[in-house]
Every structure is written in structure tokens, then in C-alpha cells.
Amino acid sequence: MLSRPQRIRDGFHRLGLFLAGVLLVIGVVLMAFDVVDLDLWHVRREDILTDIGRLALGALGLLLACTALWAIVRGLGWAVSKFFADTD
Numbered sequence: 001m002l003s004r005p006q007r008i009r010d011g012f013h014r015l016g017l018f019l020a021g022v023l024l025v026i027g028v029v030l031m032a033f034d035v036v037d038l039d040l041w042h043v044r045r046e047d048i049l050t051d052i053g054r055l056a057l058g059a060l061g062l063l064l065a066c067t068a069l070w071a072i073v074r075g076l077g078w079a080v081s082k083f084f085a086d087t088d
Contacts, residue, residue, distance in 0.1 A: 003085075004081075004084055004085075005081035005082070005084050005085040006081070008077060008080055008081040008084060009077050009078060009081045011077065012073055012074060012076060012077020012078075012080065012081075013074055013077060015073055015077075016069065016070040016071075016072075016073030016074045016077070017070060019069055019070070019073060020066040020067070020069050020070040021066075023062075023065060023066050023069055024062065024063075024066050027058075027062040027065070027066075028062075031055065031058055031059065031062070034055070034058070035055065
């Protein structure tokens with residue numbers, strides 16, 4: 001049986017993973033719409049690397065944002081569990 005602070009930390013961890021997953025799905029959908037808007041069949045060969053680089057930079061930013069969101073929620077869970085540990 002887990003203690004109350006441990007259950008709180010686990011709950012915030014799951015919440016952080018869920019929110020990061022939602023952000024990831026939204027970001028991937030928006031990136032997919034961006035790829036469709038690129039109109040790749042009319043792009044010159046020189047512009048392909050620029051478009052791929054822009055897409056890769058967007059994916060890296062999205063992954064960093066998801067990681068930051070998870071870390072913030074996890075930190076909140078740690079702080080809340082410390083508060084409840086002191087009141088037990």
C-alpha cells in the first residue's frame with residue numbers, strides 16, 4: 001500500500017504524461033496540416049531542405065514543450081505531496 005504522498009506524486013506523474021500526450025497529439029496534427037499546406041509537389045528542389053529543416057525544428061520544439069509540461073506538472077506533484085506529508 002502506497003502512502004498518501006506517494007499516491008499524489010504518482011497521480012501527478014500520470015496527469016503530466018496525459019497532458020504531454022495531448023500536447024503531442026495536437027502538435028503533430030498541426031504539423032501534419034502544415035505539411036499539407038506546403039504543397040510539396042510544386043516545391044523546387046532547393047527549397048526541400050529548408051522545409052525539412054523547418055519541420056525538424058518544429059518537432060524538436062514540440063518535444064521540448066511536452067517535456068517541459070511534464071516536468072512542471074511533476075514538480076507541482078512533488079510540492080503538493082510534500083505539503084500533505086507534513087500534515088499527516
